[in-house]
Amino acid sequence: MSDMRTEPQHENDPPSDKDYPGMMDRITGVGDSLRKALVLPALALFLALLVGAVIIMVTDVDAWRRMGDEPVQAIRDMLEGVWVAYRELFLGAFGSVRAISETLFTATPLILAGLAVAVGFRTGLFNIGARGQMFIGGLAALWVGLHVELPALLHIPLAIVAGIVGGGIWGGLAGLLKARTGAHEVITTIMLNFIAAFLTLWVLKTSVFQEEGSNNAQSAPILDTARLPPLFGDQYRVSIAVFLALGAVFLVYWLLFKTTIGFEFRAAGFSPSASLYAGMNVAFLYTAVMFLSGALAGLAGATMTVGLPPYTVFNNFPGAIGFDAIAIALLGRSHPFGVLWSGLLFGALIAGGRTMQALAGVSVDLVIVMQSLIIIFIAAPELVRTVFGVKAVDQGPTQLTSGWGT
Numbered sequence: 001m002s003d004m005r006t007e008p009q010h011e012n013d014p015p016s017d018k019d020y021p022g023m024m025d026r027i028t029g030v031g032d033s034l035r036k037a038l039v040l041p042a043l044a045l046f047l048a049l050l051v052g053a054v055i056i057m058v059t060d061v062d063a064w065r066r067m068g069d070e071p072v073q074a075i076r077d078m079l080e081g082v083w084v085a086y087r088e089l090f091l092g093a094f095g096s097v098r099a100i101s102e103t104l105f106t107a108t109p110l111i112l113a114g115l116a117v118a119v120g121f122r123t124g125l126f127n128i129g130a131r132g133q134m135f136i137g138g139l140a141a142l143w144v145g146l147h148v149e150l151p152a153l154l155h156i157p158l159a160i161v162a163g164i165v166g167g168g169i170w171g172g173l174a175g176l177l178k179a180r181t182g183a184h185e186v187i188t189t190i191m192l193n194f195i196a197a198f199l200t201l202w203v204l205k206t207s208v209f210q211e212e213g214s215n216n217a218q219s220a221p222i223l224d225t226a227r228l229p230p231l232f233g234d235q236y237r238v239s240i241a242v243f244l245a246l247g248a249v250f251l252v253y254w255l256l257f258k259t260t261i262g263f264e265f266r267a268a269g270f271s272p273s274a275s276l277y278a279g280m281n282v283a284f285l286y287t288a289v290m291f292l293s294g295a296l297a298g299l300a301g302a303t304m305t306v307g308l309p310p311y312t313v314f315n316n317f318p319g320a321i322g323f324d325a326i327a328i329a330l331l332g333r334s335h336p337f338g339v340l341w342s343g344l345l346f347g348a349l350i351a352g353g354r355t356m357q358a359l360a361g362v363s364v365d366l367v368i369v370m371q372s373l374i375i376i377f378i379a380a381p382e383l384v385r386t387v388f389g390v391k392a393v394d395q396g397p398t399q400l401t402s403g404w405g406t
Contacts (some may be wrong), residue, residue, distance in 0.1 A: 066159015092355025137298025
């Protein structure tokens with residue numbers, strides 16, 4: 001992007017749209033409309049479903065065996081197989097209260113972790129450490145849930161706040177290292193992931209956390225007063241944590257697009273040099289945004305600690321969510337509402353994929369293939385636009401090296 005700008009007219013003039021073509025429109029969100037955050041991912045999903053249908057048909061061995069003798073019937077069987085698979089995928093995600101509850105349950109930490117990564121992208125930072133921040137946030141909430149005795153009205157918020165602060169500190173450490181020493185956040189967050197994972201493995205075997213009589217890296221169940229209430233009743237796994245995720249989406253949207261600090265986050269992501277020239281404290285912005293990013297990931301970890309029956313924490317409780325969050329942020333174009341949409345999509349695919357495998361006989365691995373295809377199409381937006389004849393929402397630079405989510 002540096003070759004796009006011209007020298008300012010006067011030495012003391014702040015950067016303007018004339019100096020950095022398209023800068024002000026993109027920073028203020030004009031180039032990041034909701035259409036850009038939703039339409040392109042929706043088209044990418046449609047293409048992924050088409051390719052998935054082809055995969056289902058190609059792997060239908062029985063139909064291919066009949067192709068020589070009964071080609072018409074074989075093709076019908078293939079198409080029916082696609083219909084049955086996608087029907088069960090949809091019903092498994094939205095076909096009943098239990099299906100909806102599983103979709104929301106799966107999507108909640110994905111949305112929060114996706115927001116964590118998206119906030120970093122907006123400031124030109126690649127927070128690959130959401131997994132480690134989830135570990136630390138989950139441990140902080142676990143300690144409060146195990147060792148603090150309070151009424152539920154106070155106990156639950158305190159556990160959530162502990163998770164937010166724990167994750168924020170862990171993320172802020174990477175931001176501080178970048179701001180003060182120039183250490184690249186990809187390297188530091190990867191290393192902090194390993195530290196957090198092995199720290200969790202160790203502390204879960206200590207008397208502070210370990211379940212009595214167990215030799216496994218497994219905590220004792222948290223106190224009843226620290227457990228998030230279920231949303232649809234005790235027979236379903238989803239809790240009111242889904243409202244925390246929704247609240248976080250709106251809060252991040254407001255922060256990024258309605259406040260001065262949010263403007264500075266996005267300005268630093270677009271051009272750190274221009275932000276410095278305008279008098280912004282970029283070092284502070286890097287630290288602050290990584291703290292915020294870590295806090296959102298810590299909240300995701302806390303909701304898994306205090307909102308997941310049987311309310312016992314194992315050493316690998318975040319699973320792959322911290323890395324799935326990168327895909328979700330990219331799919332949502334780093335827009336909070338786009339992240340909400342993509343988190344729900346991934347939750348539906350995962351929840352529905354289990355039903356699809358059980359009732360349609362299609363491997364759940366197809367869901368992983370479809371997720372990967374969606375990300376491939378998102379990474380090649382010109383391909384999607386060409387297929388559907390959609391014009392670009394804006395003509396600004398789209399490389400990931402500046403602003404990640406642009």
